[in-house]
Amino acid sequence: MRSYAQLALAGFRRYSNYRQAMFAGLAANVMFGLLRTAVMIAVVGAAPVAGYDVPAAVAYVWLGQGLLAFVQLWGDARLAGRIRTGDVVVDLYRPWHLQAALFAEDVGRAGFSLFVRLVPPVLVGALLFPFQWPEVAAWPLFAVSALLALVVSFGLRFLVNATAFWLLDSRGVESFHVVATSAFCGLGVPLSFFPDWAQDVLWATPFPAIIQAPIDVYLSHDPQWTALGHQLFWAVVLSVAGHLVLQRAVRKVVVQGG
Amino acid sequence: MGDRIYPKLVAARLRGQMSYRVSFALECLGQAFAQAIELVVILVVFSRVDALGGFSASEVVLLYAFAGTAFGIADLVAGQLNELPDYIRTGKFDVLLLRPLGTLPQVMASDVRLRRAGRVAAGIITMAFALTHNDIAWSPWTVLLVVVTPLAGAVIFSAVWIVACAVSFWLVEAQELANAVTHGSNSFTSYPITVYSGWLRRFMAFVVPGAFVAYYPGLALLGRADPLGGPAFLGWIAPLVALAAACVAGLVWRFAVRHYRGTGS
Amino acid sequence: MIEVRELCREFAVTTRTGRFRRTRRTVRAVDSVSFDVAAGEAVGYVGPNGAGKSTTIKMLTGILVPTSGHVRVSGVDPSRSRRELTRRIGVVFGQRSQLWWDLPLRDSFDLLRAIYRVGAADYARRLRECVELLELSGFLDRPVRQLSLGQRMRGEVTASLLHGPELLVLDEPTIGLDLESKERLREFLADLNTTRGTTLLLTTHDLDDIERLCPRLVVIDRGTVLADGPLEELRAEVAPERVLVVDLEKPADPLGDLAGVVAVRSELGGLRQHLTFRRDETTAAALIAAVATRAEVHDLVVEEPEIDDVVRRLYARR
Numbered sequence: 001m002r003s004y005a006q007l008a009l010a011g012f013r014r015y016s017n018y019r020q021a022m023f024a025g026l027a028a029n030v031m032f033g034l035l036r037t038a039v040m041i042a043v044v045g046a047a048p049v050a051g052y053d054v055p056a057a058v059a060y061v062w063l064g065q066g067l068l069a070f071v072q073l074w075g076d077a078r079l080a081g082r083i084r085t086g087d088v089v090v091d092l093y094r095p096w097h098l099q100a101a102l103f104a105e106d107v108g109r110a111g112f113s114l115f116v117r118l119v120p121p122v123l124v125g126a127l128l129f130p131f132q133w134p135e136v137a138a139w140p141l142f143a144v145s146a147l148l149a150l151v152v153s154f155g156l157r158f159l160v161n162a163t164a165f166w167l168l169d170s171r172g173v174e175s176f177h178v179v180a181t182s183a184f185c186g187l188g189v190p191l192s193f194f195p196d197w198a199q200d201v202l203w204a205t206p207f208p209a210i211i212q213a214p215i216d217v218y219l220s221h222d223p224q225w226t227a228l229g230h231q232l233f234w235a236v237v238l239s240v241a242g243h244l245v246l247q248r249a250v251r252k253v254v255v256q257g258g
Numbered sequence: 259m260g261d262r263i264y265p266k267l268v269a270a271r272l273r274g275q276m277s278y279r280v281s282f283a284l285e286c287l288g289q290a291f292a293q294a295i296e297l298v299v300i301l302v303v304f305s306r307v308d309a310l311g312g313f314s315a316s317e318v319v320l321l322y323a324f325a326g327t328a329f330g331i332a333d334l335v336a337g338q339l340n341e342l343p344d345y346i347r348t349g350k351f352d353v354l355l356l357r358p359l360g361t362l363p364q365v366m367a368s369d370v371r372l373r374r375a376g377r378v379a380a381g382i383i384t385m386a387f388a389l390t391h392n393d394i395a396w397s398p399w400t401v402l403l404v405v406v407t408p409l410a411g412a413v414i415f416s417a418v419w420i421v422a423c424a425v426s427f428w429l430v431e432a433q434e435l436a437n438a439v440t441h442g443s444n445s446f447t448s449y450p451i452t453v454y455s456g457w458l459r460r461f462m463a464f465v466v467p468g469a470f471v472a473y474y475p476g477l478a479l480l481g482r483a484d485p486l487g488g489p490a491f492l493g494w495i496a497p498l499v500a501l502a503a504a505c506v507a508g509l510v511w512r513f514a515v516r517h518y519r520g521t522g523s
Numbered sequence: 524m525i526e527v528r529e530l531c532r533e534f535a536v537t538t539r540t541g542r543f544r545r546t547r548r549t550v551r552a553v554d555s556v557s558f559d560v561a562a563g564e565a566v567g568y569v570g571p572n573g574a575g576k577s578t579t580i581k582m583l584t585g586i587l588v589p590t591s592g593h594v595r596v597s598g599v600d601p602s603r604s605r606r607e608l609t610r611r612i613g614v615v616f617g618q619r620s621q622l623w624w625d626l627p628l629r630d631s632f633d634l635l636r637a638i639y640r641v642g643a644a645d646y647a648r649r650l651r652e653c654v655e656l657l658e659l660s661g662f663l664d665r666p667v668r669q670l671s672l673g674q675r676m677r678g679e680v681t682a683s684l685l686h687g688p689e690l691l692v693l694d695e696p697t698i699g700l701d702l703e704s705k706e707r708l709r710e711f712l713a714d715l716n717t718t719r720g721t722t723l724l725l726t727t728h729d730l731d732d733i734e735r736l737c738p739r740l741v742v743i744d745r746g747t748v749l750a751d752g753p754l755e756e757l758r759a760e761v762a763p764e765r766v767l768v769v770d771l772e773k774p775a776d777p778l779g780d781l782a783g784v785v786a787v788r789s790e791l792g793g794l795r796q797h798l799t800f801r802r803d804e805t806t807a808a809a810l811i812a813a814v815a816t817r818a819e820v821h822d823l824v825v826e827e828p829e830i831d832d833v834v835r836r837l838y839a840r841r
Contacts, residue, residue: 020431028438034458035445039303042310042453049306172284179292188299193306266637270626349619355586356621357638358609519588519602 003096004104011108022116025069029121033065037129050192055132056219057190062125063215064187069117070110070146071153071210073185075178079161080170092250099158099242106154134218141224145217148231152209155238156181162242165249186212192221206234263359267367282373289376293326296448297384311452312485317476318449320388324472325447327381328411330374336416338369339423340437343430346518355519362420362511381408395481403479406497411447411471413500417507418443418466424514439466447471452485470499524690524722525560525583530592532578552578554746555592562689565716565723567737567754571835575746576726580694583724584614597690610639613683617695620675621682622667628678629663632685639686646685653681656711673704680708684715691715693725697732709735730827742837749837758828759802761836766826767798767810772819781813 015022040057043049052060068074079102082088091098125131134142160177164170182188184207191202191212202208213227300322304315313321342365345351354364385408394400422436429435446454446462451473454462463469470492477484478493532553537545553575560566570576581587582594585601585608594601597611615621622631636646654660657677662670670678676696683691693712697705713736715721727733733740733754740757742750750757764785769778774793778784781798783805788797800810807825814820828836 018431020429021434024429024432024435024438028434028442031438031442032445035442035454035462038454038458039310039449042449043303043307046307167280169280172280172282172288175285175288176291179288179295183291183295183298188295189302193302195305263637266634270623270630270634273626273630349616352581352586353616353619353621355605356584356609356614358606359638516588519586 007104008108011105015112029065036061055130058129059132065121066118080164083164142218145214151235158242185210285373286376290380293377293380311450313450316391321472322448323385327408329444330377331412332415333374336419343426407475410496410500417503420507427514427518470496524562526595528593530556533590567733567740570743612690613688615693617698690722770822775818
């Protein structure tokens, strides 16, 4: 367990080296936040829509802008790259569980982006626009929900990367993952704006667990326990699936020598 | 550009890409899908409200289609500039400097991401839909406007792309900043500029001349007056704005490369 | 062919001195360097890492603009007439490729032909020569990404010669190559220089490159020229010692008393001995004969001073 904590710390430090990139990313988040806020205010400004008034819509936009970096919504292809080059063999023969190790590192990365990419945009939104703060009781639930969002996001990214064990070039799958996640997670428009049937379909996928669920928990929309339950369910399913996939992949690498 | 060098470079890139067929097809589809998703967002919004910034659903879809098509073309032509930080880091840019051609066209032709064609296709289909669902007074002039607008928009977006990416010569790690400007201007132009306000509108509509990608030509096509009081001729000058933007981009690029060769790595 | 006078190049370097504080200072990577290369010469431009070699090369090829000083390459100012210069010179970077990664080698050549607008007849002739001399025919149709480093390097050299340059600049051309590839490349370059009169300027870490190719050496360190002259002269002047390493059949006492030996280092209890001798006092052959009278020799090798060693001595001497 200690070694995983070390890995998390290393992840934190690794990302803190890319300051320029972090600040550029923050500026990008804020820029999109401003654009999205304008559109959302135009939508809900006259009358609340589907439970969103202006302060709630502003909070929705800026939390989304912050969370997308925290959960690394656009994906990462580092593991896929290591699989393609064959370097992954080194990773597989280390005395760790690769999935757990990568998750530990991701927690470190997320920890760093919490300070640079999640909190600052939320503060910018709160300073510039009417902003809804959560009820006191919602804070700890939001923290849990954000962490579960990270687990689900990591679980999806791990599975997508792992396809590289079987596909020569997994970039197609990766780009599909990015598109599907950003479409169905509730980033563009709150999922409650969708027609009821579409909401049912969307909530049957893991994607809302990444952005919409933590925001719902924060805004105390709907029973918070259903959002958290949805997240927990997918966190477990994806983690187990990742474990099984990794097992098969290891067998493949060991038998076929990569 | 009079000779056949650039077509040759582009053709070479296409041959290279075709060696990964499945991935190519998936990415092409993914791009079309991505473009469609943004349309879904607009439609979902309009399932809850009747107007946005004073514009109806079919009008906003028209603006979005103009913007999306123009952005798709620009991505096809100028999207390779996203690789510039990598070129600078690995010294590939130096290799370009060792050839008897300009660096900007070389970078732009260094890869043609044909998969972005998916985005253009989705944009054109949406445009066809929007054109048939709006009340447009068809004349040779409006037809010309429909053809020219996405092209002028593509030039404007490409210019924005060049300027944004030229920042890499100073800040090698700041690619996301460039993305914010390029993709941000795409998002901005997909909605009527009446939705925005203050300095954000002034900056994105006129400094980055985003208002000329879809908004003003769209007004002219729909025969609507500008709710913000802009004169009617603004709808017809997008090609001039595009030309000016391209000149500025060329100058900025020259300045940036001069800085690179002066400061180096 | 190359004319360099008082060439300087400064860089601004920012270093993080505190958690948030950064200081900017100016570093002179190249500090009033002057030298000339006549048409038809082959010159080695050497120095340790960070000496300013690459910076000089970049200024000679028009990639970087000098801070001050005067450069003429092939009659033009590289920084002002970059495009014109590129048609007259060829450049090979050992660690950067000018080939198209996922295309067959032949396609890369074809593209370069279009870029440099080489006439069909000239192109065919030059390509035929290179294919023949560098033995490219076996992998001309293979994508560059599948080539071995040695094959790729031969492709790079060909690529830089297709437009018939009068000067070929090579930055570490043999780095990472196996012995056979190195040898083949050297042979080709030597031939290019002597029979076709192409001027060569190369930077390298490998003394053998210099020995095979370059009658003349320009040594640079910390941005300034330390020496300029024939290799033999430099070596005799600053590093007159060579080392004979002998492996003996049986351990023996140190053989430091042999004529001409100035130092001895004994390893493995006397089984291996490093005998440093002065080339002006004895020859390797004489010394080997002398050793053989004292002990049975199992194996031996004569070591030349490394290029870095020569440079270090040159530097220490100042």
